[in-house]
Amino acid sequence: xxxxxxxxxxxxxxxxxxxxxxxxxxxxxxxxxxxxxxxxxxxxxxxxxxxxxxxxxxxxxxxxxxxxxxxxxxxxxxxxxxxxxxxxxxxxxxxxxxxxxxxxxxxxxxxxxxxxxxxxxxxxxxxxxxxxxxxxxxxxxxxxxxxxxxxxxxxxxxxxxxxxxxxxxxxxxxxxxxxxxxxxxxxxxxxxxxxxxxxxxxxxxxxxxxxxxxxxxxxxxxxxxxxxxxxxxxxxxxxxxxxxxxxxxxxxxxxxxxxxxxxxxxxxxxxxxxxxxxxxxxxxxxxxx
Amino acid sequence: xxxxxxxxxxxxxxxxxxxxxxxxxxxxxxxxxxxxxxxxxxxxxxxxxxxxxxxxxxxxxxxxxxxxxxxxxxxxxxxxxxxxxxxxxxxxxxxxxxxxxxxxxxxxxxxxxxxxxxxxxxxxxxxxxxxxxxxxxxxxxxxxxxxxxxxxxxxxxxxxxxxxxxxxxxxxxxxxxxxxxxxxxxxxxxxxxxxxxxxxxxxxxxxxxxxxxxxxxxxxxxxxxxxxxxxxxxxxxxxxxxxxxxxxxxxxxxxxxxxxx
Numbered sequence: 001x002x003x004x005x006x007x008x009x010x011x012x013x014x015x016x017x018x019x020x021x022x023x024x025x026x027x028x029x030x031x032x033x034x035x036x037x038x039x040x041x042x043x044x045x046x047x048x049x050x051x052x053x054x055x056x057x058x059x060x061x062x063x064x065x066x067x068x069x070x071x072x073x074x075x076x077x078x079x080x081x082x083x084x085x086x087x088x089x090x091x092x093x094x095x096x097x098x099x100x101x102x103x104x105x106x107x108x109x110x111x112x113x114x115x116x117x118x119x120x121x122x123x124x125x126x127x128x129x130x131x132x133x134x135x136x137x138x139x140x141x142x143x144x145x146x147x148x149x150x151x152x153x154x155x156x157x158x159x160x161x162x163x164x165x166x167x168x169x170x171x172x173x174x175x176x177x178x179x180x181x182x183x184x185x186x187x188x189x190x191x192x193x194x195x196x197x198x199x200x201x202x203x204x205x206x207x208x209x210x211x212x213x214x215x216x217x218x219x220x221x222x223x224x225x226x227x228x229x230x231x232x233x234x235x236x237x238x239x240x241x242x243x244x245x246x247x248x249x250x251x252x253x254x255x256x257x258x259x260x261x262x263x264x265x266x267x268x269x270x271x272x273x274x275x276x277x278x279x280x281x282x283x284x285x286x287x288x289x
Numbered sequence: 290x291x292x293x294x295x296x297x298x299x300x301x302x303x304x305x306x307x308x309x310x311x312x313x314x315x316x317x318x319x320x321x322x323x324x325x326x327x328x329x330x331x332x333x334x335x336x337x338x339x340x341x342x343x344x345x346x347x348x349x350x351x352x353x354x355x356x357x358x359x360x361x362x363x364x365x366x367x368x369x370x371x372x373x374x375x376x377x378x379x380x381x382x383x384x385x386x387x388x389x390x391x392x393x394x395x396x397x398x399x400x401x402x403x404x405x406x407x408x409x410x411x412x413x414x415x416x417x418x419x420x421x422x423x424x425x426x427x428x429x430x431x432x433x434x435x436x437x438x439x440x441x442x443x444x445x446x447x448x449x450x451x452x453x454x455x456x457x458x459x460x461x462x463x464x465x466x467x468x469x470x471x472x473x474x475x476x477x478x479x480x481x482x483x484x485x486x487x488x489x490x491x492x493x494x495x496x497x498x499x500x501x502x503x504x505x506x507x508x509x510x511x512x513x514x515x516x517x518x519x520x521x522x523x524x525x526x527x528x529x530x531x532x533x534x535x536x537x538x539x540x541x542x543x544x545x546x547x548x549x550x
Contacts, residue, residue, distance in 0.1 A: 056458060057458075058454050058457060058458070076454075076457040076460065077458070077460050078459050082454075084451065084454070084455075088452065088454065088455050090452060090455065090469070090470065090473070090474075092473040092474075093469075101459060101469060102459045105459045105460060105461065155459075
């Protein structure tokens with residue numbers, strides 16, 4: 001079966017002033033099935049957010065490619081709902097208007113009333129029913145991120161991309177929002193990729209945890225299958241000895257093995273570009289190219 | 290410094306008193322032609338107490354003159370905003386546009402209104418009776434435009450990338466990106482520009498009226514200088530200052546309203 005999302009040989013380099021380009025990510029391969037919840041974990045600065053940003057189409061891809069349900073990803077679009085780390089709500093709009101901005105874009109054929117209902121539905125599901133007409137400044141950090149989640153889901157995207165969405169929240173709020181997210185993900189049967197550096201968050205939410213090696217030139221290190229039954233409850237997980245085993249493995253990787261580059265069979269190196277043949281000045285036009 | 294009751298009122302009053310003393314002493318000693326405060330008040334009483342009286346073309350109550358001036362300033366100022374805001378947007382959005390026009394702007398910006406006015410008069414020479422008005426409008430607009438242009442450009446450049454990313458993810462059209470994201474995000478900067486521009490527009494009006502001889506505070510000031518009624522020069526200066534101050538306060542209030550958004 002063809003994967004829903006296929007990332008192959010993805011790489012990102014930035015030119016630097018002194019010539020040698022900085023390699024952030026390279027040879028990043030990952031296949032994701034429809035409906036899977038994947039977390040991308042790694043040390044900060046390793047390039048996980050860069051991968052996500054390329055998926056979102058917000059950062060240009062240097063090498064390799066991304067195919068999402070048969071289509072190449074090369075620009076940003078509402079078929080990928082992004083939840084940003086800082087929720088990035090527009091401060092001059094209410095929570096409702098922020099969600100509506102996206103809904104208006106995606107459901108342009110629906111009438112106003114239907115669109116309003118969609119926005120209200122998602123805002124209610126994330127628990128903002130009473131606060132949807134307030135501006136971000138009047139909302140707590142956690143409520144803002146709820147709105148960010150509602151905005152992403154309301155687009156009815158093929159895929160959800162979450163960039164450390166709970167990184168700025170206190171742990172109680174984080175737990176609550178993880179459950180909100182998991183609920184919605186299950187209800188809407190979305191495919192999700194989330195960047196995080198929280199081991200417990202990764203285990204609670206995902207089907208597979210993709211561990212990234214340290215940058216520069218970060219890539220996929222190991223992949224951990226998390227086969228707890230769904231729907232999950234935090235309590236059950238904490239009582240399961242397997243949880244601690246997996247946790248051990250994750251932490252082991254992050255502490256000991258994340259700097260080890262995986263041994264990969266290198267693809268045949270492309271032949272070095274041939275030096276342009278020197279042509280005699282005046283006869284140049286006669287030599288076949 | 291220790292605060293005491295009513296310091297907000299008493300300290301400024303003390304400042305005014307100092308100036309009054311300096312003024313009286315000057316007119317009594319080294320500046321013989323400078324009318325004293327009392328003489329100034331006596332000569333200005335009619336103009337202040339009947340602020341809207343109209344006795345002749347160049348002999349009207351001070352607020353009536355002010356009203357003429359404000360009308361002209363308003364027209365020139367809105368012209369400046371109308372032209373300056375889009376230019377600011379283009380400067381903020383396009384590096385190429387900036388490279389083309391920034392040197393010109395930097396060169397035109399420091400040119401005095403007194404230098405622009407003759408050019409304005411020449412430009413509208415064929416307009417006949419209206420030449421003076423149009424020339425004055427041109428001068429006000431071109432002199433007061435720059436703070437709006439530059440602040441808008443800075444504001445557009447300062448729009449957080451995060452907000453623009455939201456627009457890109459939602460694939461907002463150019464128009465929607467402009468109206469829903471760029472414009473609201475730039476508004477506080479724009480208003481700072483608008484406030485500074487209004488200050489300049491009010492500065493320019495006096496020069497414009499002096500040279501064109503239009504009825505207004507500036508025209509009145511120049512006429513009374515020529516008529517040797519020096520008291521009215523001081524009356525005009527005080528009026529210009531007070532109105533300028535009031536305009537600035539008004540714009541600050543508006544600005545504060547938009548800052549919270």
